[in-house]
Amino acid sequence: MRKIIPVCILGLMVLSAGCTSYFSNLTAAKKNLQLNEYAVFEKEGNKFTAEITDIKGVSSGTRLNQVDITIRVRGAGNKPVSLVAYPSLSDPSGEVYWGKNIFIGMVSPGGEFSGKSTIPIPTDEAFSSLKKGARLNLRFQDTKLIPYEGTWEIDITKI
Secondary structure, X not given: OOOHHHHHXXXXXXXXXXXXXXXXXXXXXXXXXXOOOEEEEEEXXXXXXXXXXXXXXXXXXXXXXXXXXXXXXXXXXXXXXXXXXXXXXXXXXXXXXXXXXXXXXXXXXXXXXXXXXXXXXXXXXXXXXXXXXXXEEEEEEOOOOOOEEEEEEEOHHXX
C-alpha cells in the first residue's frame, strides 16, 4: 500500500509534464500581427508563411453577420508541407467563433496556395463584443500533433 501512493503520484507527474510539454511546443508567431503582416512558421525543415490577403464583412441590416477571409500560404522550406487551416474570430472575453476549415493540401517549397473561409457572427451580442476588439486566428495543422498558430488584430468596424 505504501508503494502504490508514490507510484500513482509519480504517474500523475509524468502525465502532467507530458501534457504541459505538448502545449508549450505550440508553434506560434511571436506576436499578434497586423493585417498587412505575414506569419512565418518553421519546424523540422518545414517552413511556410501565411498571410491574410483579403478580409470583407457581409452585412444584413444593422450589423455584420459574417466575415469572409482569403489567405495565402507559401512554401518557404526545403520540404513540402501538407496543411489544413482552422480560422476563428475571438473577442476580448475569450468567446470564439469558428469559420469553415480551409483544406490546403500539399504546398511544395516555392509553391503557394490561396483559400477562402467564412466566419459567421451569430448574434447582435457577438457583434457588439467583437467591436470591442477582435482577433483573427489561423491554426494550421500538418501531419504532426503540434499545430502552427498565428493571430491578427482586426478592427471589425472597418471591414
